[in-house]
Amino acid sequence: MDYKIVKLDSFCVCGISTHISNSQSRNMGIIKRFWIMFNKKLKKSHMFQKGNWCKYGITYSVFHQ
Numbered sequence: 001m002d003y004k005i006v007k008l009d010s011f012c013v014c015g016i017s018t019h020i021s022n023s024q025s026r027n028m029g030i031i032k033r034f035w036i037m038f039n040k041k042l043k044k045s046h047m048f049q050k051g052n053w054c055k056y057g058i059t060y061s062v063f064h065q
Contacts, residue, residue, distance in 0.1 A: 031057065
């Protein structure tokens with residue numbers, strides 16, 4: 001795997017989470033609605049999306065025992 005290290009000035013990270021399913025087709029709708037809601041929350045928090053924004057979606061698995 002190729003990678004590179006990039007040094008950046010300080011920045012703010014904010015996020016929220018949602019649960020997804022095992023169905024790829026259902027997840028497409030969940031994720032689409034999630035990004036719409038997330039962007040509305042950014043706007044409501046006066047974090048307007050001017051300039052060069054970079055947004056990431058991170059998925060991970062949580063195993064319940």
